[in-house]
Amino acid sequence: MSRTGWMRVLLGVVIASVAIIAGCGKQSDTTTIQLGEVTRSLFYAPEYVALEKGFFKEEGLDVKLQTTAGGDKTMTALLSNSIDVALVGSETSIYVYQQGADDPVINFAQLTQTDGTFLVSRDAVDNFDWNSLKGSTFLGQRVGGMPQMAGEFTLKKHGIDPHNDLNLIQNIDFANVAPAFASGTGDYVQLFEPTASVFEKEGTGHVIASFGVESGHLPYTVFMTKQSFMNKNKKAVQSFTNAIYKAQQWVNSHSAEETADTVKSYFNDVDRDILISSIDRYKQQGSFATDPIIDDEEWNNLLDIMSMAGQIKERTAHDTIVDNSFAEQAIQSAK
Structure with a gap:
């Protein structure tokens, strides 16, 4: 082979190596989040939209979703580090806090705002x-x-x-x-x-x-994580919240039919007409939150319901285990 030929081969190897290194660098910029949802339901349509529309990927996240059936099992998975983020009712975070947890669970992005x-x-x-x-x-x-x-x-x-x-x-x-x-x-x-x-x-x-x-309105299903995870992964938590807000806005501005077609892969055994009617039912009663903020009024309604059920002896203040800073930044960044 001529000297020119060898130079071409060598140049090709160098280019390929640079591409591989660049690819590796890009891969290292992606953060993996293990996400556990309390059940599989169309009630969580915006979550599936965030996955299917690539909103998490746009934010540099690789979100691995698993269904951890039941609030107790979901919280156990979070506390044992089997998952990084939980989609579950805010009441579970209150129970953990009132048990005197050294590493409390913090609510950072609301997904649904009514009972489902x-x-x-x-x-x-x-x-x-x-x-x-x-x-x-x-x-x-x-x-x-x-x-x-x-x-x-x-x-x-x-x-x-x-x-x-x-x-x-x-x-x-x-x-x-x-x-x-x-x-x-x-x-x-x-x-x-x-x-x-x-x-x-x-x-x-x-x-x-x-x-x-x-x-009425309450923080029925919320994304939450342990304080320690949040402190170490603020960028990832912000990116996660950004993606959820994008999905919430998408669902709010698109029809039940379009949403059903987007999330249908998560409900393979359910007919399309059922998907559409179910999503429409939730949209009509305002179950899907249109932004991730957990406000004081919703929180107090939750505490009223828990008190009436005899499940808490004292009220946990909103700011104690709710951090709206990520939600506020997500909304601001989208403007």
């Missing part, structure tokens, strides 16, 4: 009246969890004592509540979408009321 469950009856009901629940068998949720507390808050609002006026069943694991109702347990149940609509389509149950509408 619906009251589903086994039989079709015309002209529903909450008093018709009295004396029935009600398949409830985990004691101390947000679905159960928001449910009890709503029942009491309508003059129903859930522990005396109902045959309340609460000994079924979160992931098995829907299958238990489908197999014949209970006259009424609280269900998230798309399960509520699937049951309705199959004739297993009928959606007759919304706990989200009844219980």
Whole structure:
């Protein structure tokens, strides 16, 4: 081979090496975040939009999503460092704080701002009246969890004592509540979408009321992490929040059909019409937060609900375990 030929080969090797080094440098700029969600639900549509639309990637993040069914399991995964960020109800962070944790869990970005469950009856009901629940068998949720507390808050609002006026069943694991109702347990149940609509389509149950509408605005599902992780990874937490805000704005400005088509890969066994109707139901009642900020009014409503449920002895101040600085910066940066 001629000298010119060798020079060309050598130049090619150098260029290839530079490309590899550059690629490695780019890869090192990407931060991996292990994210655990409390359940798989269309209630969390903006989270899936952030993943599918590449908003996390735009922010230099590689987010690995796993479903850690139930608030207790999700919080255990976070505290044991199995995940970096949890999507779960804010009540779990309050429980951890009030147990005297040395490394408290901090709420930094709100995803949903209402309860996400619906009251589903086994039989079709015309002209529903909450008093018709009295004396029935009600398949409830985990004691101390947000679905159960928001449910009890709503029942009491309508003059129903859930522990005396109902045959309340609460000994079924979160992931098995829907299958238990489908197999014949209970006259009424609280269900998230798309399960509520699937049951309705199959004739297993009928959606007759919304706990989200009844219980008002609250930080129902929030992204949170341990204080130690936040202190060491402020840039990553900011990037994560930026991506969530982009997704929230996207969902707010796009139709239920467009959102359904974006997130359908997370619900392979659910028909498109169910995806659309479920997302539309959440959009219509304002369940999806349009920004990540957790405000004082929502926080106080949460504390009221928890107090009424007898789950806290004292109120944890908003600023103690809520950090809105990332949400505020995300909104400012998007302007």
